[in-house]
Structure formats: C-alpha cells, structure tokens
Amino acid sequence: MKQYFYLFNYPPEEYDLCALEFKYLFHEEYQQCFITNKDIDVNISVFMKGKIDIWAISSNFDDLKEEVKRQNHNHQDFKVIYLKNPISHPDYQETLDKCKDISWFIAGSVNMSKPKHTIALTKVNDLWIIGYYHHGVPSWKKYDDKPNTFSNSLDIRLARTLINIAGENDQTKTMIDPCCGMGTVVLEGLALGYSIKGFDISRDISWKARCNLNHFGFDGMLITKDDINKHQGHYDIAIIDIPYNLYTPITYKEQCDIINSARKLCNKLVLVSYEQMDQEIKQAGFEIRNRILRKKTEFVKFGRYIYVCY
C-alpha cells in the first residue's frame, strides 16, 4: 500500500490550531513528521510544509538505493534534495553526499537550477525515507485580496483551517456559514471543493460578500440575506464566527439565540468566539469535542476560541 510522509510547520502560537486541524484531517493525534497511507493534497492546509510520496524506507542506505533502482524511476530534469525535519539532524555534508549518491539510481537527467521534478530524501530517527516531493504552495493567499472586507473579517489562514476542521477533507459534506460577513469562509470552502453557502442578516454585508464571490469567479448567488433564527435549511456542518459587540451591535441574548438556532441547522458546528462560551454551547444542546484558543501572537493572552461541537 502506498505511503506518504507529511511535514508540518507553524508559528509557536498556532500549535494548537495546527494540531486540531491534523486531528480532523488525519483522525490521529498530531505528529510533526507523519507517515500514513492517507493521500491528502499538501496545498489544502496552511500548515503542511511538504509531502513525500514514499518510494522506499530503510534504516540501511544501501538497501534504500537498491529499492529505488528496482523501481525504475525515470524523470527528466530532476533534483534530489535533503528535506530537513525537526526530529533528526544528520551532518550537512552527509546529506549532500547521500543525495548525490542516490541520484545515480534514478534514470533521466539532473537539473539542479530549474528542476521539473523534486525527489526528497530525509532521515527520521534511524530511517531513511525517499520519494517524490510536493512542496506546499500558499494557494489560499489568492482570496486575501478581496474587493470588500471589514476589520472583523477572519484572517484567511484561519478561514482555511476552519474549513479543514469542519469538512475533514470529505467534499460530500454540505456546509453553511450563517453569519458569513464578507464571505471569507465561504470562499475558502469553495476553493477546497465543498458544497458551501452563506448568508448574513445585513443586506449591505451579504451584497458585498456576493460581490466577493463573483470577483473570484464563483457563483455570488450562494450568498443570501437571511437571519439564522428564521432560516429553514439543514446542513452537515455550520461554521459560525459569532458576532460580538465590537463592530456589530449585538446583545448577549442575540449571541445565545444564534447558538440555539445553530443546533437546528447542523449536525456539526465549528464556532469561533471572542469569549469562552462553553455554557451557552452546552445549553443549546451541543457536545463540545474540542476547544482551543488561537492567539494572534505568542505574547498576547487573548485571541479567538475555536470550538468543535456535535
């Protein structure tokens, strides 16, 4: 069975967020270097640094070379790189020598300056791993440059991560963002191939979100003007960035009404809030599976709480 090696990277304050996303994408506890048979596109996550489609694993480098030779790989314009990982740190010269050494067992032509194919070699504890390398491309940055935005919009990294936590890479799930603001989450959901819609109680805001979707070539009509407390649909998942009384005038009771209405709307809820709302979420009938605090930087106390509830 094919195996894949994943390498993750995050700023210290985003460790919890990265680990939570990992849990919902891979259904295992977080590991910074991870080998699995789950094949997930490296570009869907802001935390995935790289992925190796593994050709061979061995504690013996000669055996590794033999296995690569046996598989008859042939690439024009390839380069073998050593992929640094946080677990093992072989000597730099050794990594260069090993990359050069193993490249003789791959047919085709080497192109060190502009390779079309990258083959990665890495060592984790005593195991050498080699295979075809995919480097994460920050494709999500594309939707950062929206025509309409406001100061309480979610940042794009968080929006994408919420989609991964919510959808678990299962594009058959239906999603709704019922307080969609400028459509940040809806855009990320559409980019990742989900069936996602959004609405917002404000006519002006929902119109601007619609324009944002149109701007990126998506169907603007996926955004409507509606009130979560009156909405009739049912979805597998809702993602709610709860309005708070900083930019949008809202009372505590209205916040609770939104959470109560979410219970009728979805099976799974990913909720973002500025304050802890455990009691309110439980009273609405949800079971909280996870709660993390995502801080803006390592040095501040406050941030946004992210809840995963069923």
Ligand SMILES: C[S@@+](CC[C@H](N)C(=O)[O-])C[C@H]1O[C@@H](n2cnc3c(N)ncnc32)[C@H](O)[C@@H]1O
């Ligand atoms: C925190 S903002 C969402 C921001 C959004 N995540 C973004 O990135 O642009 C909350 C939004 O909820 C909307 N809202 C407030 N009460 C609502 C309700 N009852 N039904 C639907 N939307 C509501 C507000 O108009 C506001 O745009």
